[in-house]
Amino acid sequence: MNYYSLNKNAANVDFREATIKGQAPDKGLYFPEYIPTVAADIIKNIGKYSKEELALEIMLPYVGNTITKTDLQKIVTETINFPFPLVQVQENICSLELFHGPTLAFKDVGARFMSRCLGYFSTQQQNKVTVLVATSGDTGGAVANGFLGVDGVEVVILYPSGKVSPVQELQLTTCGQNIKALEVKGSFDDCQAMVKDAFMDADLNDHLTLTSANSINVARWLPQQLYYFFAYQQWIKENEAAPVISVPSGNFGNICAGLLAHVSGLPVDHFIAACNVNDAVPEYLRTGNYLSKKAVPTISNAMDVGSPSNFIRVMELFQNSYQTISEKITGYTVSDEITKQTIAAVYQHHNYLLDPHGAVAFYALADYLNTHPGKKGMILETAHPVKFPDTVEEIIGKSIEIPESVKPLFQLEKKSVLIEPTFSDLKNWLLNR
Ligand SMILES: *Cc1c(COP(=O)(O)O)cnc(C)c1O
Numbered sequence: 001m002n003y004y005s006l007n008k009n010a011a012n013v014d015f016r017e018a019t020i021k022g023q024a025p026d027k028g029l030y031f032p033e034y035i036p037t038v039a040a041d042i043i044k045n046i047g048k049y050s051k052e053e054l055a056l057e058i059m060l061p062y063v064g065n066t067i068t069k070t071d072l073q074k075i076v077t078e079t080i081n082f083p084f085p086l087v088q089v090q091e092n093i094c095s096l097e098l099f100h101g102p103t104l105a106f107k108d109v110g111a112r113f114m115s116r117c118l119g120y121f122s123t124q125q126q127n128k129v130t131v132l133v134a135t136s137g138d139t140g141g142a143v144a145n146g147f148l149g150v151d152g153v154e155v156v157i158l159y160p161s162g163k164v165s166p167v168q169e170l171q172l173t174t175c176g177q178n179i180k181a182l183e184v185k186g187s188f189d190d191c192q193a194m195v196k197d198a199f200m201d202a203d204l205n206d207h208l209t210l211t212s213a214n215s216i217n218v219a220r221w222l223p224q225q226l227y228y229f230f231a232y233q234q235w236i237k238e239n240e241a242a243p244v245i246s247v248p249s250g251n252f253g254n255i256c257a258g259l260l261a262h263v264s265g266l267p268v269d270h271f272i273a274a275c276n277v278n279d280a281v282p283e284y285l286r287t288g289n290y291l292s293k294k295a296v297p298t299i300s301n302a303m304d305v306g307s308p309s310n311f312i313r314v315m316e317l318f319q320n321s322y323q324t325i326s327e328k329i330t331g332y333t334v335s336d337e338i339t340k341q342t343i344a345a346v347y348q349h350h351n352y353l354l355d356p357h358g359a360v361a362f363y364a365l366a367d368y369l370n371t372h373p374g375k376k377g378m379i380l381e382t383a384h385p386v387k388f389p390d391t392v393e394e395i396i397g398k399s400i401e402i403p404e405s406v407k408p409l410f411q412l413e414k415k416s417v418l419i420e421p422t423f424s425d426l427k428n429w430l431l432n433r
Helices: 015-021 040-044 051-066 069-079 107-122 138-147 166-173 188-200 202-207 218-238 253-263 280-287 311-317 322-328 336-350 356-371 389-396 407-411 423-432
Strands: 003-005 030-032 086-090 093-097 129-134 153-160 179-184 209-212 244-248 270-275 329-333 377-381 417-419
Touching: 015 051, 015 107, 015 209, 015 218, 051 069, 051 107, 051 218, 069 107, 069 218, 086 218, 086 336, 093 218, 093 356, 107 129, 107 138, 107 153, 107 218, 129 138, 129 188, 138 153, 138 166, 138 179, 153 166, 153 188, 166 179, 166 407, 179 188, 188 202, 188 209, 188 423, 202 423, 218 253, 218 377, 244 253, 244 356, 253 270, 253 311, 270 280, 270 356, 270 377, 280 329, 322 329, 329 356, 336 356, 336 389, 356 377, 417 423
Parallel strands: 093 377, 129 153, 129 209, 153 179, 179 417, 244 270, 244 377, 270 329
Antiparallel strands: 003 030, 086 093
């Protein structure tokens, strides 16, 4: 399998190079040159497969011969070594809980897979690889945890000082070893701009092998298909018809992975792109006009993206046909007010606590099912509510129990380096450590 650049102005590369580079030299996103088909027989008998067998089957064509089958089996097995339960919330809606990984958000899957692949490839490289990543909260923790102790890779995380939740901050500042946290006296946009400048800086790139760990990297994006298959394994035990799947979306990596799974053969009735007021894509689905916007802060902050970088992959998957895309996906715009009401109502009626991102997806799905009677569906619950305690506790009027796995974090000491929100400060730090 090779990958081409969506800007169509760079050479095709294999999975190894796409992972190390992150983005093509022409600044395009890499895209697989064909979409492998999952055998109909596997889909039909999906209940007979273990998670590990399925994961290997699905990832193998994408990785090609860049990783041996034995090593890939080990990598996928480590990537998915926690549960992905599909929980019934109300008669026609289930929740696929993607928050049982080490940092309590779905980004663990992509980060764990990418870190192990990069670790594997770095043994064939002379230079240490430096992963540079800006985070508004969840990415940093997942990447820190995934890469901790991986030989030949060092990770530098930039996060906006005072703008991530306490659990999120501890997850990215307490790892030590090969993980460094830079606390930037600025916003997430500043962090992202500093990282972008770093990738463009010739001098820095002469000294360091830099790569990015956000969802533009194929090694982070592609494994997100896996839990759609795990969801279907569980769904099909109770249902005959395929599900409607509602995905809380920001950068559109997650929903794009689901669409990829669907194009490869996974039965899905319909997709819902559930967004907060940062709704460039729902707007496009409604009108046919795509306009990127400036990001607006909301309580579902991991989706505060004005210009979703993976949407171009969704377009490519459907040959840029507005008609096909708008038949397959419905977009929703959900305000903070409705998000809060949804958290309260679902907690009250079903004793199920949603986080703000899951609540956006829930509202959208419930509305869609109301107008499409007879259908059933699932939301992807992308984070544990404890990651957003201020919002959630205020709505339900009591404190959330902290999961056992998170408690030890509060014993650890935060270690970060405070820097100014300028590229020159970042560069100085990277070169003079
Ligand atoms: C990152 C994130 C999202 C958005 O996922 P995309 O792949 O960027 O669309 C949704 N919910 C949570 C909790 C996240 O951390």
